[in-house]
Amino acid sequence: MAVLSQAMVALGLALMLFNIYSVARFVSTQRDVLTGKSDVTLSYVILAFVVVFAIVYAYIFFQNFAEPSIGIILLSGSAFVTVVLQWIYTLVGSIKETAMDIAEALSTVIDARDRDLRGHSRHVEAISMLIYDALPEHQRSKINKTNLEYAAIFHDLGKLGVPESILNKPGALNEQDWVVMRRHPQIGVDILQPVKSFADIQDWIRLHHERIDGRGYYGVPGDQIPLEARIITVADVFSALLMKRSYKEAASYDECIAIMRECAGTQLDAQLVELFCSIPKDKVMACSRCLYTTDVSN
Ligand SMILES: [Fe+2]
Known part of the structure; x- marks a missing residue:
């Protein structure tokens, strides 16, 4: 016993x-x-x-x-x-799973106002997660994956504050339209302001149109752009290139990669572009399931 x-x-x-x-x-x-x-x-x-x-x-x-x-x-x-x-x-x-489902459902509201977006927010979320998973351990360990996921899905939240006449304007935007359009990252931050626990991700949303050479929407120098915002920017640019939009045709995966390599070091973080290019094509293209469009070529 x-x-x-x-x-x-x-x-x-x-x-x-x-x-x-x-x-x-x-x-x-x-x-x-x-x-x-x-x-x-x-x-x-x-x-x-x-x-x-x-x-x-x-x-x-x-x-x-x-x-x-x-x-x-x-x-x-x-x-x-x-x-x-x-x-x-x-x-x-x-x-947490339910909260993410609600966030993804809300992202369809953001995308619905712009006929060119059609699943873009969830696509950027999926691509950002792929880049996160491919990061070297010393960088991945510094990033909160859940926070990055929410910032990616809400990166264009501020487009709710941009008139549909600008979002869906046929042809090129004029300088006045661009003044309004460039406000959307800050509008997104303003919308999320009451959600105190989102404070950590506000900067990543505000800076998702910044460039490494400092010539982005708000002119923030590359060394002041957090890694999380740079990841979202790479995912956002790939998604925008891959999708057909009213002002351009859809680019193929290979064309997207070629254009992104040209932008490496000026618009986009060069290390992240190379990292993204190293992710197998089939894994990247599997994320296109998020897009409610057939205007995506391989
Ligand atoms: Fe944006």
Whole structure:
């Protein structure tokens, strides 16, 4: 019976160590646009409790004085804590998934006002995620993937503040139209202003039309453009080139790559362009499923 008791305490201890790992991982990854304002202190309190439990379990195990009833109670307790924690993670995951579905649904409202966009926001989101996944570890570890995803999907949110007469104007825009059009990154930031947890991504949205040579919408120099904004810019330019628009034909994948290489180092970040070109063509073109158009060539 003593062996059985020790085995139950050992299993309980293993579950508690697993819980420490899972809570620590949850705390370290919950600082994104959805959970940024949540109570992190409470998470650390829960982590501290789990650590104390694990120490008690270890003490009882190494003192070797567990009776069968104590073994059953300790194993049941750790199993209960594990189940509750897993339930919380599943709930948070489900809420995050629903929030992303809502964001993607909202992006169709942004795109619907411009006959040229047709799924562009989700396309930029998908391409940005591909670039993120291809980044070297030292760059990827500095980027919050969820934040980048939300910034990419909402990058053109400010077009809601641009009159449809400009968005859908046949032919080239005049200088006055461009003055209004150049406001859309800032309008997007203004719309998101009340959402405090989106503060971290506002700059990425505001700077998505900036250029490495400093000749973008707001003239911000390349070294002051965050990596996240540069990723969205590369994805945005590829999407715009690939889609047929009222003022131009759709470019093929190879034509897009050639044009982007020409823009590397002036309009676009050269390292990101090379990284993007290294992603297999079939993976890149699979993202075109987001576009509600057949005007995309290969
Ligand atoms: Fe834009």
